[in-house]
Amino acid sequence: xxxxxxxxxxxxxxxxxxxxxxxxxxxxxxxxxxxxxxxxxxxxxxxxxxxxxxxxxxxxxxxxxxxxxxxxxxxxxxxxxxxxxxxxxxxxxxxxxxxxxxxxxxxxxxxxxxxxxxxxxxxxxxxxxxxxxxxxxxxxxxxxxxxxxxxxxxxxxxxxxxxxxxxxxxxxxxxxxxxxxxxxxxxxxxxxxxxxxxxxxxx
Numbered sequence: 001x002x003x004x005x006x007x008x009x010x011x012x013x014x015x016x017x018x019x020x021x022x023x024x025x026x027x028x029x030x031x032x033x034x035x036x037x038x039x040x041x042x043x044x045x046x047x048x049x050x051x052x053x054x055x056x057x058x059x060x061x062x063x064x065x066x067x068x069x070x071x072x073x074x075x076x077x078x079x080x081x082x083x084x085x086x087x088x089x090x091x092x093x094x095x096x097x098x099x100x101x102x103x104x105x106x107x108x109x110x111x112x113x114x115x116x117x118x119x120x121x122x123x124x125x126x127x128x129x130x131x132x133x134x135x136x137x138x139x140x141x142x143x144x145x146x147x148x149x150x151x152x153x154x155x156x157x158x159x160x161x162x163x164x165x166x167x168x169x170x171x172x173x174x175x176x177x178x179x180x181x182x183x184x185x186x187x188x189x190x191x192x193x194x195x196x197x198x199x200x201x202x203x
Contacts, residue, residue, distance in 0.1 A: 009034045009035070009038045010038055010041065010042065012032055012034055013029070013034060013038055013039075013042060014047075016028050016032070017048075017058045017061075020067075020138060021061065021064055021067075021136045021137050021138055022057055022058045022060075022061025022062070022063070022064065022136075023051075023055065023056070023057055023058075023061075023063075023064055023067055023068065023071070023138065024039070024048065024055075024056040024057075024058070025054055025055055025056075025071055026039070026054040026055075026056075027054065039056060043056075046059060047059060051063065051068055052068070052072050053072070054071070054072070055068055055071050055072060062136070064134055064135075064136035064138050065097070066078065066082075066097065066134040066135070066136075066138070066140050067134050067136065067138040067139075067140055069097060069099075069110075069113075069115065070140050070141060073099075073101075073109075073110055075101050075102060075105055076099035076100075076101055076107075076110060076115070076117075077099060077100050077101075077125075077126070077129055077141050077142060077143065078097065078098065078099055078132075078140060078141065078142035078143075079098055079099060079100040079118060079142065079143050079147075079148065079151050080098040080100070080116070080118060080148070080151050080152060080155060080159065081094055081098045081116070081159065081163065082094050082097050082098040082099070082142070083098070083142045083143045083147075083148040083151070084148055084152065084163070084167045086132050086134075086140075086142050087132070087142075087144075087145055087148055088170070089145070089148060089149075089166070089167045089170045089171055090163055090166055090167055090170070091166075092163060096114050096115065096116050097114075097115050097116065098115070098116040098117075098118065099115055099116070099117055099118070100117075100118045100119070100120055100125065100143075100151070101117060101118075101119060101120075101125075102119070102120065102121075102122040102125040103119050103120065103121055103122055104122075105119070107119075118151070118155060124188060124189065127147060127185060127188065128143045128144040128146060128147025128148075128150075128185060129141055129142075129143060129144075129147075130142065130143065130144045144181075145171060145174060145176070145177060145178070146177075146178060146181045146182040146185050147185055148167070148171075149167065149168065149171050149182060149195070149199075150182070150185045150186055150189055150191065150195065152164055152167045152168070153168075153191060153194055153195055153198060154189060154191055168198055168199065168202060169202060171199075172199065172202040172203055179199070182195065182199070183195065183196075
């Protein structure tokens with residue numbers, strides 16, 4: 001009976017891992033009322049490996065780095081170059097991940113990992129935040145098209161100019177673009193004139 005009882009939580013964990021494309025968070029166990037001891041059992045069996053605090057990866061899966069980063073740093077929203085890639089505003093596979101965090105956030109460990117960190121006023125931090133799929137199919141938080149364009153123009157001196165131009169050209173060709181929303185965001189960031197100068201040339 002003990003073996004059967006153990007098998008049920010282990011099978012639940014395997015199902016969670018499969019659903020999340022190879023990743024497991026300790027918070028997932030709390031949600032389903034599964035004791036953390038079962039993680040140790042699966043680690044000893046070689047089915048799970050610890051990535052960082054509270055994050056595990058199943059052997060045989062390619063690690064979803066974007067999902068893992070966000071699971072560890074919940075305040076980090078994918079932005080700029082990375083959001084442009086996720087939104088098909090750029091073909092460039094990110095060599096590093098770009099995230100935005102609120103002003104005052106301690107991003108030392110993120111920077112140590114090689115993540116490019118942008119800071120923004122807390123009041124504007126979540127403006128245009130949406131859920132997107134990572135390349136591995138997991139839900140991650142990033143910014144919508146219009147916020148990405150604003151971010152790219154606000155940080156254009158910190159980015160490759162060719163990529164900036166590519167993002168703007170692709171945005172103006174998008175059927176789902178929302179120019180009203182773009183100018184509303186631009187107004188809140190105080191970059192209306194810059195946005196109009198760049199966008200209206202391409203329309």
